Amino acid sequence: MQSLASVLSKLPGNQRAAHPKNEAEMEEHAMWVLRWLAVEGNSNWLLIFDNVDQYSSTPTESGDGYDVSEFFPVADHGSIIITTRLARLKELGEFHPVRRLASEEAVRLLFKSSGHKMRGNERGVATDADSINLADRLDGLPLAIVIAGSFISNTGVSFARYLQIYEESWRDLQSITEPHRHYSNGNILTTWMITYSEIQKVDPFAVKLLFLLSYFHNRDIWVGLIRCGLKSSNTPDWFRTVASNEIRFLTTVRTLVNFSLIETKEANGYYMHPVVQDWCRHGFSEIDEGDKDKLKTIALASVGHAVSLDSEIEYWVLQRRLLPHATQMLAVLESGWPIPQDPSVLQAVYQLGHLYSNQGKLKEAELMYQWALMGQEKTLDLDHPSTLLTVHSLGNVYSDQGRLEKAELMYQQALAGYAKILTTYEKTLGPDHMETVRIVHDLGDLYQDQGKLEEAETMYRRALTKYSELLGPDHPHALTTVNWLGNLYSDQDRLKEAGTMYQQALTGYTKTMGPDHTFTLGAVLCLGNLYQDQGKLNEAEIMYQKALLGYEKALGPDHTSTLATIHCLGNLFKDQDKWREAEIMYQRALTGREKVLGPDHKSTLTTASRLGTLYTDQQKLKEAEAMYRRALSGFEMALGRDHTFTLAVIGYLGNVYRGQCKLEEAEEMYNQALAGYEKALGPDHTSTLTAVDCLGNLYRDQGKLKDAELMYRRALAGREKALGLDHLSTLATVNNLGNIYSDQGKLKDAERMYQRALAGREKELGPDHRDTLLVADTLYSLATKSVVKTHRKHSPQRIINRLGYSTNMLLTPHPLVLATRRSDQPPKQEEEHEVD
Template sequence: MNTQRYQVGAGAQDRVGEHFTIVFAGFYRPWATWIQHRLESHGHRTTLHRWDPPREVPLEAALGDLLLARGRILLVLSDWFFELGPRREDEWNEALRGIVADNVDRFAAVNLTNRALLPATAVLEPADLWGVGAPEAERRLLARLQLPEGPPRRPLPAGPGARYPNDPPAVWGDVPRRNRRFTGRDDLLNQVQEQLMDADRGTAVCVLVGMSGIGKTQMAAEYAHRFSSDYDVVWWVNSDTRGTQRERFGELAPELQLDVGSEPGERIRALREALRRGEPYKNWLIIFDGWDDTDLVDEILPWGQGHVLITSRNRLWDRYGATVDVPGFQRHESTGYLMRRAPRLTAEQADAVASELGDVPIALVQAAAWLGESDMEVADYLRMVRDGDGVGLADHGEYEGIPTSMITSWSILINRLRETQPHAVELLTLCTSFGAGRIPIGLIRVMPPAQLPDSLGWLVSDLPSWTRALDTLVNYSVFTRESRDLRTTQAHEPGPEQESVHMHRLVHDIVARLTSPEERQLHRRIVRRMIAAADPGNPQDSRLWPRYAELLPHLEPSGALGSHDYRVQETVLNLLRYCMHSGEFRTGVELAEQIRTQWSEMFPPEHPRMVELTTQQGNILRAHGLFRAAYELDRECLERLRALPDTDAGSLMTATSCLAADQRFLGQYTEALQMQREVLNTALELLGPDDYTTLLAQHNLGVGLRLLGRYSEAYDIDLETLRARENQLRARHAATLVSGIACARDLRLMGRYGDALARQELGMRLHIQVLGANHPQTLRARHNLLLCQRRAGSPQDLTGAMAGLLEQMEQVHGRRHYATMGLVVDFGNYAREHGDIRQARELIEEGESGFRTLLGPAHPISTGMLSNTGLVLQAAGERAEALTMFESAYAGLAASLGPDHPWVLGCALNAAAGRNFTGRLESAADLSRDTLRRARTALGQDHPFTLSCEVALAADLRALREHEEAEKVEEDALQRLARTLGAQHPHALSARQRSRPYWDFEPYLG
C-alpha cells in the first residue's frame, strides 16, 4: 500500500470556499458522494460529474471538455475508471501525458484500488485512499488538494453520502456479490434513485419492470452496492415463491434485534411495524427480487421512511409505486461489456455479436463468457449462431418468446462443454430438475452414494471434480453463487454441502429444452431423493422452517408431487404440514390441491396416503376460513372410511375429529359435540389419557361444550386438560398456553370476571415470552385479555388497546378473516357502550356483513350479530328498527340453539328492552320473567347475566306500576351484584342508577 504522506502546501490556510468538480465512474458513486460531503463540510463547493464518454469521442476531447467546469477537477480513479469505453491503454497514456499534463494545476486525483494504475497517472499524483480509515482518508484528500486540515467549518448532518464507503451498512443481507463487469445503466440507476428520493414519505417504492433476462436483478444488485452509503440497512429478498419470500424477509427481524419468535408471519408483522416507525433504523432499503404476484402486497410490502426496490415482469405494479422500464442494452453498452469481458474482440466484432443477440443482456453475458474463455474465432461463432449448424435445434421443440440466436448460443456452449468439461454439463442439466432461482445444490453432496447411478457418483465422492464443475459454470456465467451474509448464518465460509447457486429462469428454461428426456428423467429422480434426504422430519419445529421453505419451490419441477417413493411422499406431506404450522395457508391450499391432482391418479380415495392428505388439506382449508370446503372434503372421507369393513380405528378417529371441527365452525354444535365425544373415547381407548392426541381431543370437547353455552362443564374439562398438559408437556408449551386461554374464557363466561382477568394476565405474559408479541396465538390471548378487562370493570379506556390490536390482527390475518372480524365486532360494542355511535355503527355493520358473507345468513354467528345491530340502532334512537333486529335474533337463535342457550337468553334480554321502549309493556314483562327463570337454571342464581335479568324485570314491573314486586326484585339484584362483583363495579352502579341492562353478542367460532 502506498504510505506517502501529503503536506499542506503554501497558502493552504487561505484556500477556503473553492469549487471542485468531482469526476467519477458510476461504479464509485459512494466514494464521490463521501468526498463531496467532506469537502462541503470544510466550507467548499462541489459538483458531482458522472463521466463515461462514448467510445466514439476522442479521449483528449472528452478530458478537454472537463476543463469547461468551474474550479478544480478531482478525478476518482480506479482500474474500473480506465475501463470506461473501453479504450486502449496507449490512448489513456497519450491523453494523460497531453491534456492533463498541460493543465496539471486544474487536475487532481484520488486512487481507490490496490491494483497498479496506468504509468501516466503519475502526473496526477493521486492520493491513495485504499484500505485506510475515514479520518486518514479525509486527511489525505485535504492534503492532496492543498486544503487546510482541522475540524469541519460547518458539520453536515448524517444522511446520503455521510457514511464512509469502506464502512458497510449496519445490516447487509444476502445482496448478490457485486458484478465487476456491470456495464452502463447509469441513467436508469440515477432515475431509480431520483424516484425513491423524491417519493412522498412512506411511499418510496420503485419497480424495475422488464422481460426475463433483461438485467433487472443485476441492476437492483448494482443499485444496492452503488448507493449503499445512503442506507443503514440493505436487505435482499428472493421472491420467486411466496414461501421463500416470507422466510427471507422475516429473517431481517432478528437482525434488527426485534423480540420475535421464528414464525414467519409473526416476524413479518413485527418487522413491518419496526420499519414503519423507523426503529432502530430510518434509512433502509429492501429489495424484492422477482416479485411477480401482487396478491400479497398488503401482507408483505413495508412502508416507512425507507425505500423499496422491486424487480418484476408484472406491469401492474404501477398502482403501488413508480415503475422503471428496463430495456435491452444500448449498443454502446453491449459492445463495451463484450470488449471488457472478452478483450480480444475488436469494436466491429463486438458490434456484430451484439446485433446478432439483439442487445439482450443475458445472451450477451453468455456470449462474452464463451468468447472470453474459448479460442473460437468470432466469425465462426457468429456463423454457428446464425445457422445453428450442428447444434441439434430441431429436436427441442418450439421457442416462443426466446430468440433462436439465444438458443443456438447456449447450444454451442453446452456442446463444447460436453467435450471439454462433461462434469460441468452433468451438474448443469441436473440443476434443471430443480426450480429456477435459488438452488441448494450442495444438498446433493449429503446423499448416500448408493442412491446415485454410477455415472454420477462423482457428485458426492470427488470434491475436486465438483469444485471444478461448479467453477466452470460460474465462469461461463451460467450460475451465480449465492452469497449468504455470514453475519446471519455462520462464522466461516460455507462448505460444499451448504453451497447454493442462482440460475436465471430463462437460462433454466433454455437448458431444460436442450436436455434429453432420458437425462431429465434420471435427474428428476435424483433431485426427488435429495429433497427427501434433506427433509428434517419435524415440520412443527419452527427452527426448521427455513429448510422447508428452501425445499418447497422444487417439489413440482422435480416431479416429487407424483412420486411413488414412500419417503418422497412423506416429505411432500411434511411440506404441506409446514405450510399449516408456519401460517402459509394460501400456499398450503394451492399445494394440497396440486398433490390431490397427482395422487388421485396413483391411489384410491381410501388409501392411507389420501386419508392423510385429506386430513392436512382440511386443516389448512379450515385455518384459511374455507369452512364449507373443508367440511365437504372431510365428510366424504369419513363416509368412505365408515363404509369399508377393515378401516383401522385410528384413521376413523382422525377423520371424525376433522369433521367435528368443521361442524363447530359451521354452527352444527350439537352434532359436533356428539362426534367429539366419540373421538375422545376412541383416543382414551387407543392411546391413553396422557397422549398428546388424547389431550387435543379433550380440549376440543371443551370447545364444543363452550359453544353450546355449557360453560361450567367446559371449564372442568379445560382445567383438567390444562393440568395434564402442564405435566406432560410443560407450562410454556404452546398447547398448554392454549388451554390457559380456554380456562380464562370459561371463567369470564361463567361470570367470574376477577378470576378470569388474573389468569389471562398471567397467560398474556407467558405468550409474549414464549411466542412473541405478534404471534397469532398471542393476539388471541390479547383479545381475550381485553374482554376480561372490560367485564372486570377496568377503569382504563380500552379504545387505544383495541385499535392497536385490530391493526395487528389485520396485518396477521387480513381484515376479512374470522379472528379479525371477531375483534371488529367487540370493538364496535365497546365504542357503542362508550358513546361513539358513529364508529360503533361502522364496525358493527362491517362485522355483520363479513360474517354473513363468510358463514351464510343462517349461521348462529350471523343471526346473533342482528342483536348487536339492534343495540346500535337503539342507541341512535331508532327504537322500532332496533326491536325488529332484536326479535329476529331472538327467534333465529332460539330455533337453532334452543331456548336455554346463553346466546338466546342474551337476545331475549335485548328484545324485552326493545318491547319496553316501544310501549309493549306486558309483553316485555312476560319475556323478562321467562328469561330470568331460564337464566337461573342455565347460569346460576348469582351469574352477572342472571342479575341483569332481575334488573330488567324490575324495570318492566315498574313500567306496569307493580312497584312492590319491582322493589323486591330490584333489591335482591342489587345485593347479589354487590356481593358478586363489588359495589363499585359498573354493572352494580348502573343497576343502582336504574339503567336498563343490555347484552353484547361476542362472535366466537372456537
C-alpha cells in the same frame, strides 16, 4: 505458451523475430520471457493468468489438464494473479474470493453500462426502484449486469421492461445479448459451458446434482433437505447413489464448490447464484424435458418430506426455513407442471399444505391440499386414510377462510369415510392399533367441527384412554386429545372440567415439549380464555401476555395465532374497562388480519365487530355503527344474510340503535335477527333466546312492560332447558326479570329474582366478581324502596369500593345507561374467543 511468447518482442534489447516459425520456437520464446522475469532485480512486473478453467497437479492422459505453476518464473520476486473458478487453486497462493457486488455498487454498474444517468439521494444512493429491482434480481453478478446494461443501451427499453423480458424469455434474451467489451467466454449461455464440461469429466453425478439444486431456493440449501428426497418411492438411481450416503453426497457437493458454482454458508448450508440457476433451468439445452421433470419431482419430494411434525421441538424454526423452498415448489406447480401420480409425492404435496396452514397462509394451503386431493382420488381409494386426511385438512382451511358451506361438505365426506374405516380397522388391526386410535381422534375432531359435541366427547375419551395406555399420559398425542377435550367442555360451558383439561395439557406440554413450544402456548391461550370466562381477568391477562410473547418469538408478529392472541387481549382489556388498551389491541389485530387474511375474512370481520362493541361501550355510537356496518356487509357477502355471524351483527346494530334512542330501528334489527335465528337454528337455540332477551330489553325501554315480561319468560324457560338453572346466561335473564318486576312495583317478585341471580353468580363467578357485585348493588337499591333481605358479605361500601361508583347508579332508566348494563347485553356470540 502463445501468450508468453507474444511478450518477447516487447522486452528491452530483444533481437528475436516477433512471430515464431514453429511450436519449438514458440516454446523457446516463452522460456526466454520466463527467464527475463526471473532476472535478479527485475521485480516490477505483474503476470496474470486469466480464467484458468483446467488444472491438474499431475499430467493427464488426455493432455487437457495442466499445472499452471509450470509457467511461473523461477524467481522470488514480481507478482502473479490467477483468476479462476477452480477453488482448489488456492493452494498456489493467497486466496481472495471475488464476491458479488453489493446492491449500491450493482446499481451504479447497471447505470454506467446502460448509459443512463443515475438519480440518487444526498448520499449518492440510487432511488430508482426499477433499477434496484433489476440489480437485486441479478444479485450483483457483474457479467449479467453489464449484459443487461448493454441490451438496455442498444434497445432503449426500460429497466422494468428488461426485467419482465428476463423472467418471461430468458434463453431468447441471452442468446442475442453480449457485453459492450470483449468477453472471451461470450454471453451467459456459454459462460459456464467450459466449467460444465470439466465437471462432467470429474464427476457426472455432480452435474446432475447441480441441475437439481437449481429447483430449490438459492440462498439456503442444506444436506438434510436434499436427502429428504429419498422418501419418494420413485427416484433415479444416480440420486439414490449420491444421497443415500452422506459422505458420497458431500464429496459430490465439494466438486461443485471447487468449481465455484455453489458457495458454502454457515450452518452447513449452500448458496447458488440466481443467474446460475437461470442458466441451469432455461439456458442449458442438453437436458431434455423428461429429465427436468424428474429433477422437479425430487425437489418437490425433498421439500415436502422435510416438513417436520408439529410435535417436534421448535418445529416452527424448520418450517420457516422451508418456506422459501415451498414457494419455489408452488411456482413450479402453478406453472401447470403435472404432479406425478405417485402416493409418496402426493404425500409431500399434502405436507406442503400443512406447512402453509401452520404459517397462516391459507390460500397457498388450499392449493396444495387441492392438488394432493386430486391426485389421491385418482391413485388411492376415495376412502383411503390419506385421502380422508386431506379432505379433513381442506375442510379446516375452508372453515378458517369462512367458507363454511364448502367446509361442511368436506367434513361430511371425511366423516362418512372415517366411520367406514374405523369399522374396518377395528376388525383387521384391532382397537389398540395406533392407526385405529388416530382415526378415533380424527372422528372426534369432525364431530366437534359439526357441533356434535356428545359424539365428539365419546371419541375423544376413547382416544385418550388408548393413547395413555399405548404411549403414556404425557405423550403429545394424549395431551392434544386432553386439550381438545378442554375446548369441548368450554363450548359446553363446563368450565371447571375445561380448566382441569387445560391445566393437564399445559403441565404435560411444558414437561415434554418445553414452555416455548406452540402446543404449550396453545394451552396457555386456552387457559386465558377460560379465566376470562370465569371472570378471573388478572389471571387471564397473564396467560394472554405469555402466549403473545411466545407466539411473536416462535411465529412472528403477523402469524394468525399471534393475531388471535392480540384479539383475545382486546377482549380482555374491554372487559377490564381498559378501553384505550383494548382499542390498540383490536386495531393491531384488525390491521394484521387485513394484511394476512384479507379485509373480508371471517376473522378480520370479527375483529371489526368487536371494535364496534368497544365503541358501543364507550358511547361512540357513530364509530360503532360504522364498524358494525362494515362487518355486516362483509358477512353478508361471504356467508349470506341468514348466517348466524351475520345475524349476530344485526343484533349488535340493534344495540347501537337502542343506545341512540332509535327504538323503531332497533326493534326492526332485533326482529330480523330473531326471525333469522328461528329459521336457521330453531326457536329454542341459545342464539335465538339471546334475540328474545334483547327484544325484552327494548320493550322495557319503550315502557311495554308486559311485552318485556313475556320475552324474558320465554328466554328464561328456553335457557333453563338448554343451559341449566345456574348458567350465566340463564342468570342474566333472571336478573332482567327482576328489573321488570321492580319497574312494575312487584318488589317481592323482584327480590326473589335478584336473590336467585346473586346466589347463582356467587356460585359460578365468586362473591367479588363484577357481575355478582352488580346484582348485590341492585338489591341494596331495591332496599330503598322496600324491606329487602341482603347478604351481609356484600356491604354497600364494599360494593362501592369494588365497582368504583355509588349505589343506585344502575336505577337510571335512560337507554344509554341501560345499554351498558352487562345484564342487558346479549351474551357474546360465536366469535368470543379464538383458539389456535
